[in-house]
Amino acid sequence: MTVQVPQQPVTRAGKAPAPRPRIRGRSAAALGVIAGCNAMIQLDDPIVNIALPGMREGLGLSAVGASWVINAYLLAFGGLLLLGGRAGDLLGRRRVFMAGVALFTAAAALRGLAPSGEVLVGVRAVQGAGAALAAPSGLALLLSTFAEGGGRKRAIALCTAAGAVSTAGGLLLAGALTSLGSWRWVLLLDVPAGLAILGLAPLVLDETPRRRGRFDAAGALLSALGAAALVYGLTRAAELPWSEPRVAGWVGAGAVLLAVFAAVERRARQPIVAPRLFADRDRLLAYLGTLAVPGSLIGTYFFLSQFFQRQHGWPAFATACALLPLPVTMAVTAVAAARVERRAGARRMWAAGASLLVAGNLWLATLSVRDSYAASVLPALVLLGAGMACSVLPATVLATSGLSGGEAGGGAGVLNAVQTVGGSVGLAALVTVSSHTGGMAGGFVTSAAFAGLVLLAAALVRGRGR
Template sequence: MSTDPRRWKALAVLCVASLFITLDSQIVTLALPSMKDDLGLSSDSMQWVLSGYLLSFGGLLLLGGRSADLLGARRVFMIGTFLFLVSSLLCGLAWSAGILLGARVVQGMSAALMAPSALSILMTTFTEPAERNKALAFWSGTMGFGATAALLAGGPITEFLGWPWIFLINIPVAAALLALSPRILRESKPSEGKRSFDPVGALTITVALVAAVFAIAEAPRRGWADPVTIGMLLGALALVGIFVLVERRSDAPLVPLRIFRSRSLVGGNLVMLLLGASAFGMALGASLYGQQVLGYSAVVFGLGFLPMTVVNIGGSALAQSMVAKFGVRAVAAAGLLLIGGGCLLLTTIAADGGYWSDLFVALVIFGPGLGACFVAASIAALSAVAPQESGLASGINTAAFQIGGAIGVAIVTSVSTSFATSPEPKVALTEGLRAGFGVVVLFALLGVVVTFTLLSRPRPAKIIPLEPTRSGER
């Protein structure tokens, strides 16, 4: 395949899309109180402004990735971008809680189409391994930056422009992406052979993911032992079992199970799952501590994330060269150790503490670890996948981070609530958050174990095409 002269322009377009998809997963956090006042949101509705996006995004990612492989990645990316534009407009103009929640679900659906198709385009545009790793580093760094920049930007936008503008700023960006995509992005060749979406497989895995994410999102409110939580988790497991059986027998499976023979793909996605749990869990805890214990406003505390955002970019940039020199395993492990070290410091926060004494150093340590690990985990999960299945692999990779985030938020919330025992509210919240940050340390350490167990020893990354499926083999 010849080198595409537009490839770096294409990367810029794809990274902008990645940034805004990631921003919208968390940017609403600091705007929720304003939304509650304007639209009369209940406490449950406030949670679902976040969870509705996460449910549709995480639940439909595999279907979105497979659609990119079957229909062409650019086509699916543009469909998703159009839906993103329309849903963002509806969110910004929402005149009731129901309209806002429904539009957020559609926005998550659009992200489930955009994210894996964009990453699939990247994988097929950059055909030379060294350049591909560099492009993946930029892509991953953008997502890592977006995860922290959302908290940085959400407060000032809400304060000075109003909460609708956290959605309305997406409209000119989406319009520009739609205009540039046909000119700059290369259309991938749809998969040959039988073009089937495997409706039974698609239905079972999508419902399974939605049920699992729903149970995890509701667990802090209902309790992990609540019959609804247990029933949804057991139902999700049963549906996953049915999905595996369906995929083994399907002539055109949604997810060819042979893809999981790659230790690098499995290991990279497990690391990404734990990275999502760490990133979302830490961000939630830090936000609660900064605003509800230290008393900072949304604007001021949003700016408090600026140092972490800056060093996150540096960690992502450095990781690209470090992966080429030392391999994904070393870089991922180093990043996870920085994440764990930052959160270990956060286990010492005090109710009468301050930003500089209790948060600053921890955020500066956590930031580069997040950036470096995101890059390494993405390269590990995607570099060994054949181009014709890059959309599917991209969907799995993005789903791992999003579902990991749901798990992290749910567990950190549950643990924090359980350990908040003091009669004084600020002291109780601080006690709980210290325990929650301790859980994030465990996430990071578990990630290190996965890294050394499943990721390869240092060596240059290369593309390893998967063998064609033999009859009866999945």
């Protein structure tokens, strides 16, 4: 680790001011590669959603086929995250990280050349598998590169900022390319980033030692099938009533499989996820907050994209520009988040971020067609961006603190899996409520309720954070 803390002068009271951790040298380069991978994976979602109308027209996809372009990725990603984290712990995190990035990048290149919808769906599943290997291994590499404390918090904050910047850039690029060129160009945006990460990773990332153990085949199969069934059922809930067997059946099957998985893991000699991860109260609350956070934000992109294009007739690029203040505010706030957390503590910062998320969603719940963008949308986007930045850092720090060397990959896999399932739960709940209330106002109130759950988790945290 090369987190360097410069010597500080002693004050008149005889106490040195709290040093500000700095990230320099090889650690900075390693952080750049890890943050680049995180940004690439986050960039993929706005890219695909903006390109989806062009895919439907170019490949003759039905509404169901278009939904599978999204679902195939989510099922593979959500189902394999725990296995991906465990693989990094056993085989070496850099090795598994690079394998995931290579798979993700190759699939991103092939999807831009897909001759049919069936091929596109298959490639998207492969891409999800690559992300499931890369994401938890990348977070575990960050944990092994930066020890607990200010340096790690600053690294997590910078990763959050990089993800927000990539979302902002992705919105602009995807909107511009969709308006001026082909949807196939949009789908190739991840390829240069993936190739750069693969070239730099061996130079700046240290390999972690292999650990003796086995993969726990029963646990891996149950976790993959359970998470995939749950995610699939929740994605169907965005289109069908909850009472529909294709929704309730899959959600119920996923819940049963995950319950069996938990029972098997308690008896396994080398479980895919260490039960000790769930013995810490603050970590459990961090998982709960991470589960709820996507639901507090997903409605913003989902509802406002349709509001701008259908109600106001704005083109894709103008819509992307209108949404830009959210990720930009998130990036700016995330840069300062580590310093704020060090002074205020994880609990206070997390509660403040959740409160901003509640306020932003309730503000948008009052939005009407007659309202101006500057007075009624822009302030809410700023509140949501700042709230997200102040919510992500404390939850991530609490969820990853106190992990041993052999648990980092599993812990990262759980954190990513909870976030993925949370996104599916949030979208399903928002679409269900908005369809029954007849508008997006109910959806934003539901998002505020998810943010309230984050606030509850923050309030129950025992201390200022580790």
